[in-house]
Amino acid sequence: MNSWRDLLVLGCSAALLGGCATAPVGSQGERVPPAATLGREVELFAQHPLEMSVAVGRSGVAHVAAITASGALLHLVVDQDGRVDRNVLGEVNRDDVLDLVVGPDGTVHLLVGTRYLRFSSAGRNDTDAGGCERITVTPAQALCSIAVDAAGVPIRLSGGRFDGPGTTRIPRAMKFVISRFEGPALSTVARLEPDSDWDILTANIVAARDGVVHVLYLVDGPVSAPPRRRIVRLARFRVPPSNARPAEVRGGLDVWELVPGTEPLVAAEPLAAAARSGVPTFWRRYGLPEPAADATVIALARPAGRAYTMLRAPQSSSAFLADASDLLLVRDGQLLRELPVRSEDASWTSFVLSTLVAAAGAGRFHVVSVSKDDLLGFVTTARYLQIIEEGWSTPLDLGRVSDRVDLAKLGAGEDGHAFVVLPAIDGRVVGRWITPRQ
Numbered sequence: 001m002n003s004w005r006d007l008l009v010l011g012c013s014a015a016l017l018g019g020c021a022t023a024p025v026g027s028q029g030e031r032v033p034p035a036a037t038l039g040r041e042v043e044l045f046a047q048h049p050l051e052m053s054v055a056v057g058r059s060g061v062a063h064v065a066a067i068t069a070s071g072a073l074l075h076l077v078v079d080q081d082g083r084v085d086r087n088v089l090g091e092v093n094r095d096d097v098l099d100l101v102v103g104p105d106g107t108v109h110l111l112v113g114t115r116y117l118r119f120s121s122a123g124r125n126d127t128d129a130g131g132c133e134r135i136t137v138t139p140a141q142a143l144c145s146i147a148v149d150a151a152g153v154p155i156r157l158s159g160g161r162f163d164g165p166g167t168t169r170i171p172r173a174m175k176f177v178i179s180r181f182e183g184p185a186l187s188t189v190a191r192l193e194p195d196s197d198w199d200i201l202t203a204n205i206v207a208a209r210d211g212v213v214h215v216l217y218l219v220d221g222p223v224s225a226p227p228r229r230r231i232v233r234l235a236r237f238r239v240p241p242s243n244a245r246p247a248e249v250r251g252g253l254d255v256w257e258l259v260p261g262t263e264p265l266v267a268a269e270p271l272a273a274a275a276r277s278g279v280p281t282f283w284r285r286y287g288l289p290e291p292a293a294d295a296t297v298i299a300l301a302r303p304a305g306r307a308y309t310m311l312r313a314p315q316s317s318s319a320f321l322a323d324a325s326d327l328l329l330v331r332d333g334q335l336l337r338e339l340p341v342r343s344e345d346a347s348w349t350s351f352v353l354s355t356l357v358a359a360a361g362a363g364r365f366h367v368v369s370v371s372k373d374d375l376l377g378f379v380t381t382a383r384y385l386q387i388i389e390e391g392w393s394t395p396l397d398l399g400r401v402s403d404r405v406d407l408a409k410l411g412a413g414e415d416g417h418a419f420v421v422l423p424a425i426d427g428r429v430v431g432r433w434i435t436p437r438q
Helices: 004-019
Strands: 036-038 042-045 051-056 062-067 072-078 084-091 097-102 108-112 114-120 123-128 132-137 142-148 175-182 185-192 199-207 211-223 228-236 248-260 268-277 279-283 297-302 308-309 327-331 334-339 351-361 364-372 380-388 396-400 409-412 419-423 429-436
Touching: 036 228, 036 380, 036 396, 042 062, 042 072, 051 097, 051 419, 062 097, 062 409, 072 108, 084 199, 097 132, 108 132, 132 199, 142 185, 142 199, 175 199, 175 211, 185 211, 185 228, 199 297, 248 327, 297 351, 351 380, 351 409, 351 419, 364 409, 380 419
Parallel strands: 051 409
Antiparallel strands: 036 429, 042 429, 051 062, 062 072, 072 084, 097 108, 108 114, 114 123, 132 142, 142 175, 175 185, 199 211, 211 228, 228 248, 248 308, 268 279, 297 327, 327 334, 351 364, 364 380, 380 396, 409 419, 419 429
8 A cells, every 4th residue: 555645645636636736637517417327236255366357358248367375277257147167277376466357258367487278169279479578459369569679589578576575576677579379389479669769668569459459668768868858658550461561650659757766567566465465465556457449539648657648738837746647548649638537526645556448339439447545544445437528427426345456357349338347345256237228
């Protein structure tokens, strides 16, 4: 948990943004009524798992993949009536786990050590991961980001996500490439800034649709001209056909700049190993939450740390060097809107820890935010909102949750239904369906 000094700094930063103007940046006036209803709570796990992934399939069921504290790999199928079907896929060495993703068809993808495991109705496939560090699954393919050195050679990771407090898995990655799994082999489909004078520290594929891929990545540089700056950039490219040349990355769009002294972005930051004996606790404090996109607009959830917002709409004049807007709506590299997730009536002690986004149809996005609501940090609350035509619906309260913010997950289907998974304060993990109103 953050110290009270950290809470005070972040709370005051949020107060500057939300309290120094008559309305938050991006406010559309009166919020429209909630555009969805919440289903009943369903218990998924009696105790917090180590890692989890959620997706919603076309058949109207939610798929949940998880790794338990004992190392069991589970696949849960939850229908809209709350019935849960559980399947044990096997045992894994939790210390070697790099990433876990479940696809909308229920296929489970796992990066563990140097191997890529795929579990589907056809059985289990085990291939060389080729240095993959993060994976993203689309209905048509599996993509991954790979750290490479200056010569383009993959950097093999010595450990998994559970290396211990204060560690990062990639101390310094010169560049990243995006690769695609094609049978037992990997093929490179894009290279991020191969000729630039900036180091790339981490890269996350955050949205992929109809062959167009968006990547958020953290750069540090320039190498040859200190002092260095640390910036989050957004790149966009179209995945080429098989056996074609690598895609040309379009973008390099600067989205956020981290305030000096802010820790680097990592997929999940270990804070302490003492919460439960032998089980590290993760807090996605500076991680990149899960954005979503439709054919033209992508919603980006900002890092939950201190950062400048570098993209600004013409009507926005805010320039506070503190916690910036919580959500950015971007179309073809141009900022459409800044939307603060904090409620207009939230106190200055409230600040957002994590923001999850999923597409809800044309011009709509599901949003789940997890925030601290008191000065001492004892109350952590989850809320559901929906972006409708660049404005907000009235929030729906999802209740109090535990500090395992990394276990808050959101998946959405093509019919507009969504499934949210939250860590309860009693140690359980629960799920709820979100149904759009007719």
